[in-house]
Amino acid sequence: MSTEPGPAENTEEPADAVAAGPGEPGADTAVPGAVEPAGEAAQEDAAGASGPVSEAEAELAAQRIERERIERRKAERKGPVEAGGKLSGTAADLLAAVRAVESGERPSAAVLAAPVPESAAGRGSAPGPHRSAAEAAPVRRPRPAPEPTSGVPAGPAPETVLTVRRVLADGGAPEALAPQVAALLGEGAEQALRADPWQLLRVAQVRPEQADGFARALLGAECRADDERRGRALTVRLLEQAATAGHTALELERLTAELGRRGVPDPDAAVQIALAESEALAFEDALEDPGTPAPRADGPAPDAEAAAEEDAERRPVRILVGLERYALAEESLADGLARLVGSVPKQGGSAPEWEEAASAARGGAAELIRAVAGHGLVLHTGGEAALAEPAALLSAAGRLGLRAWTASPGALGRARFAALVERAGGTAVEPVAPVVTVDGLLTGAEGPGRDADGALDLDLLVVSDAPQLDVEAAALLTESLPDGARLVLAGDPAVLWSAGAGRVFADLLAARVCPQIASRVPDPGPLGELVSGIGIGELNQVEAPGKEVVVVPVRDAGEAVHRAVQLVVDSVPRAIGVPAEDTQVITPGHGGAVGTRALNAALKERLNPGPGRFGGFDPGDRVVHSPVPGRVVPGRVERADADGLHLSCADGSVVVPKERVELCVRHGWALTAHQAVGGRWPAVVVVLPGDAAQVLSRPWVYTAFGRAERHLSVVHGVEEALPRAVAEIPARPRTTRLPVLLAPQPAESD
Structure with a gap:
C-alpha cells in the first residue's frame, strides 16, 4: 500500500529525545517569518504560551511564599540518607552545589559527571502516605481567593512591543515575535534581550541555532559557544520542553547529555549556573532499597550502627533537575494529598445514613459511597459507562447534606458529565449546576466560591476525567480544599495523560495510599467491545449490525482527506442519521497533508465556505479556543470587529484580540486526540494517514476510538501499524517525583 507522508510536523507528540511526549493541544506554532522547530522540539505547540499566565497559574505562583515551610518540613523527614551526609563522590558534589544555592553563594564544584542510577520500578515499603496523620492535617492558613478571569489574557503594552520590535530587527529576528517576547519578558524586555540575547529561546518556536544567530x-565578537548565558538558556529550554512532554523533572545525567548534544562545552557547569540563578531546582531522591546484604562468611555480622551506615551508603539515589513551578507544585500536591489521607472527613450524615445510601445504590456505586463515607481521598476507575457511579455518589452526598460538586479539567468533560447528572435526576445542589471546570472552580468564575479562610466552600469534590489533571491544577485543588473535605478522582486510566506536566492519576493509582474502586460496568454495544479490547492490547473485529463501526481503507493522503470529508458531509448523515455538526473528525497531528489544518480547510470549504476575512475565520465557523496551553473550549465564530474575534463558546461569549487569534484559535471540525479527550460525539471519524504510524500508541487509539457514542468510521491508511500500536506501544513514560513524595519514609534507627 502506497502512502503519501506529510511533513515531520504532522505529529502530536514531539520527537525530541527529552520532550518525548504529548504536544500541547492548543493553537498552531507557525509564526510569520519564523521557522518551526524540527527534530529538537519538533512539535512544541505555543497556543497561549506567549501570553500572560492564567489566574490559576498566578495562584500557583503566589504559593511560592510557602517554599520556606515546604523546605522546613522536608528537612524534618526521616530517611536513610540525611542531608547528603552518607553520600560521596559526584552525588555529594551536586548536593554541595544545591546547599550553596540555598545559602545565596555561587557553587564552584562541578556537577555530576558519573552516571546516575536508573529509577527503580517501585519501592519495597508498605503503602501509605509519606507523612503521619497528625503531620498531614495542619491548620489551614487564610488565603485570598483568585479573581475571576475573562478567559482572554491581556496583551503586553504597545510601547513594550514596539521596543522589542527594534531589538529583534537589530538582531535579524522576525519582528512578528515581538508580542510573544514582550509578554514573556515583561516591561523591560528590550533591556533583557540586549543583556542576554539567548532569552529569545523562551519563545517555544525559536530554535537554538536561530537564537545563536x-x-x-547583537554581541558580535563577544558571542561564544561557552557563554554561560547560552548554557543557562538551553538548560531552561530543555526543562521546559520536558514539561511540555509531561515530565516534572529530568534525571541529571539525561539533562547534561542533551546539553552536550546541543553544543554546550561544559554541560555540568551550565546546570550548575541555572541552579545558582534559581532558574531550576535540584533534588536527590532515594530509590528502592537494594536489599539486605548477605551474611558474612568470615566472621560475625557488623553491629547495628555500622550496618545502618552501610545501608545508607548503598542505597541508590537519582538526582533530578526541574523548573521551580513544577517542583513546588509536586511538593504542594504531596502535602495536600497526605492531609486528605490523614484527616477525618466531615460526616454530613450518620454511619447508618451513609450505609442506607450505599444500599440504595447498585454495584460499584455502592462500593464508592462506602469508601467515601470513611476516607478523605478515593480513586475511581472505569470506562464511559462507569461515570454513572460518581454521578450516583454526587446525588447521594447531596441528600446527606454535603455540599457536593463535580469539576472536569475541560469544558468538553463538564458538558458530558452535566448531561449524565441531568439524566440521573440531578442532585440536591440547587439551583446552581453542580458541574464546573477545574479552572472555573479555582478562579471563582464557577462553583461555590471560597470561605473566609480562602478554601473552597464545599464538602465533597468529584473530579471527572482525572487522568487529564496536571500537577499544577492538582496542587491548586488539594491546597484549596477545606479541612474535612473529601476528594474523589474518577477517570479512565487507559486514556491519554494530561497535556500539562505530571501523571497525577497514574502515580496515585501506583502509590496505593487510598481506597481504589474499580468499576465493573462495561461500555455497551460494539463500540464498547472494541474500545475495551484496545484497553487490554487487542484490536478485535466486532459485529456491527447497525454500522456502529466502519473501516474505510485509503491509499494516500489525498484520498484520506477526500473520504473523511465525504463521510462527514454525506455518508454518516445519510446512513447513520447523524448530522455533520454532531460528527467529530480526529487525526494524530496538526500539520502534514492530513493534519487538522488540511482537514479543517477541506471541511470548511464544504460546510461553511468563505474568504476567512478575519485571520482565516468567518461567522459560523466551528472552532476551538485555547486561552492557555492545555485548555480547549469548543465554540463558533459569531463575528469580528475592531475588538477582535467574537466567539460563542461553552464558557459563554469570548472576544479574542486580533493579535491572539493565530495563537489560540483553531478551526474545530477536526481535532487531535488530545484536544478531543473529555468529549463524546454521536459520530466520530478517525483519520489515520500513512505517516501517522510513528505516533500511534495504545492510549492514542483508545482515546480516539472511545470518543464515539453511536458510530465510528476509521479512515485507515496505516496497515499493520494500527494493531501493532495497540498490542505493543503503551504510554510513553514520564519522569515525576510524586511517587517518591507519596511513599512512606523509613524511620531512622536509634
Whole structure:
C-alpha cells in the first residue's frame, strides 16, 4: 500500500529525545517569518504560551511564599540518607552545589559527571502516605481567593512591543515575535534581550541555532559557544520542553547529555549556573532499597550502627533537575494529598445514613459511597459507562447534606458529565449546576466560591476525567480544599495523560495510599467491545449490525482527506442519521497533508465556505479556543470587529484580540486526540494517514476510538501499524517525583 507522508510536523507528540511526549493541544506554532522547530522540539505547540499566565497559574505562583515551610518540613523527614551526609563522590558534589544555592553563594564544584542510577520500578515499603496523620492535617492558613478571569489574557503594552520590535530587527529576528517576547519578558524586555540575547529561546518556536544567530548579531565578537548565558538558556529550554512532554523533572545525567548534544562545552557547569540563578531546582531522591546484604562468611555480622551506615551508603539515589513551578507544585500536591489521607472527613450524615445510601445504590456505586463515607481521598476507575457511579455518589452526598460538586479539567468533560447528572435526576445542589471546570472552580468564575479562610466552600469534590489533571491544577485543588473535605478522582486510566506536566492519576493509582474502586460496568454495544479490547492490547473485529463501526481503507493522503470529508458531509448523515455538526473528525497531528489544518480547510470549504476575512475565520465557523496551553473550549465564530474575534463558546461569549487569534484559535471540525479527550460525539471519524504510524500508541487509539457514542468510521491508511500500536506501544513514560513524595519514609534507627 502506497502512502503519501506529510511533513515531520504532522505529529502530536514531539520527537525530541527529552520532550518525548504529548504536544500541547492548543493553537498552531507557525509564526510569520519564523521557522518551526524540527527534530529538537519538533512539535512544541505555543497556543497561549506567549501570553500572560492564567489566574490559576498566578495562584500557583503566589504559593511560592510557602517554599520556606515546604523546605522546613522536608528537612524534618526521616530517611536513610540525611542531608547528603552518607553520600560521596559526584552525588555529594551536586548536593554541595544545591546547599550553596540555598545559602545565596555561587557553587564552584562541578556537577555530576558519573552516571546516575536508573529509577527503580517501585519501592519495597508498605503503602501509605509519606507523612503521619497528625503531620498531614495542619491548620489551614487564610488565603485570598483568585479573581475571576475573562478567559482572554491581556496583551503586553504597545510601547513594550514596539521596543522589542527594534531589538529583534537589530538582531535579524522576525519582528512578528515581538508580542510573544514582550509578554514573556515583561516591561523591560528590550533591556533583557540586549543583556542576554539567548532569552529569545523562551519563545517555544525559536530554535537554538536561530537564537545563536540573534546573539551573534547583537554581541558580535563577544558571542561564544561557552557563554554561560547560552548554557543557562538551553538548560531552561530543555526543562521546559520536558514539561511540555509531561515530565516534572529530568534525571541529571539525561539533562547534561542533551546539553552536550546541543553544543554546550561544559554541560555540568551550565546546570550548575541555572541552579545558582534559581532558574531550576535540584533534588536527590532515594530509590528502592537494594536489599539486605548477605551474611558474612568470615566472621560475625557488623553491629547495628555500622550496618545502618552501610545501608545508607548503598542505597541508590537519582538526582533530578526541574523548573521551580513544577517542583513546588509536586511538593504542594504531596502535602495536600497526605492531609486528605490523614484527616477525618466531615460526616454530613450518620454511619447508618451513609450505609442506607450505599444500599440504595447498585454495584460499584455502592462500593464508592462506602469508601467515601470513611476516607478523605478515593480513586475511581472505569470506562464511559462507569461515570454513572460518581454521578450516583454526587446525588447521594447531596441528600446527606454535603455540599457536593463535580469539576472536569475541560469544558468538553463538564458538558458530558452535566448531561449524565441531568439524566440521573440531578442532585440536591440547587439551583446552581453542580458541574464546573477545574479552572472555573479555582478562579471563582464557577462553583461555590471560597470561605473566609480562602478554601473552597464545599464538602465533597468529584473530579471527572482525572487522568487529564496536571500537577499544577492538582496542587491548586488539594491546597484549596477545606479541612474535612473529601476528594474523589474518577477517570479512565487507559486514556491519554494530561497535556500539562505530571501523571497525577497514574502515580496515585501506583502509590496505593487510598481506597481504589474499580468499576465493573462495561461500555455497551460494539463500540464498547472494541474500545475495551484496545484497553487490554487487542484490536478485535466486532459485529456491527447497525454500522456502529466502519473501516474505510485509503491509499494516500489525498484520498484520506477526500473520504473523511465525504463521510462527514454525506455518508454518516445519510446512513447513520447523524448530522455533520454532531460528527467529530480526529487525526494524530496538526500539520502534514492530513493534519487538522488540511482537514479543517477541506471541511470548511464544504460546510461553511468563505474568504476567512478575519485571520482565516468567518461567522459560523466551528472552532476551538485555547486561552492557555492545555485548555480547549469548543465554540463558533459569531463575528469580528475592531475588538477582535467574537466567539460563542461553552464558557459563554469570548472576544479574542486580533493579535491572539493565530495563537489560540483553531478551526474545530477536526481535532487531535488530545484536544478531543473529555468529549463524546454521536459520530466520530478517525483519520489515520500513512505517516501517522510513528505516533500511534495504545492510549492514542483508545482515546480516539472511545470518543464515539453511536458510530465510528476509521479512515485507515496505516496497515499493520494500527494493531501493532495497540498490542505493543503503551504510554510513553514520564519522569515525576510524586511517587517518591507519596511513599512512606523509613524511620531512622536509634
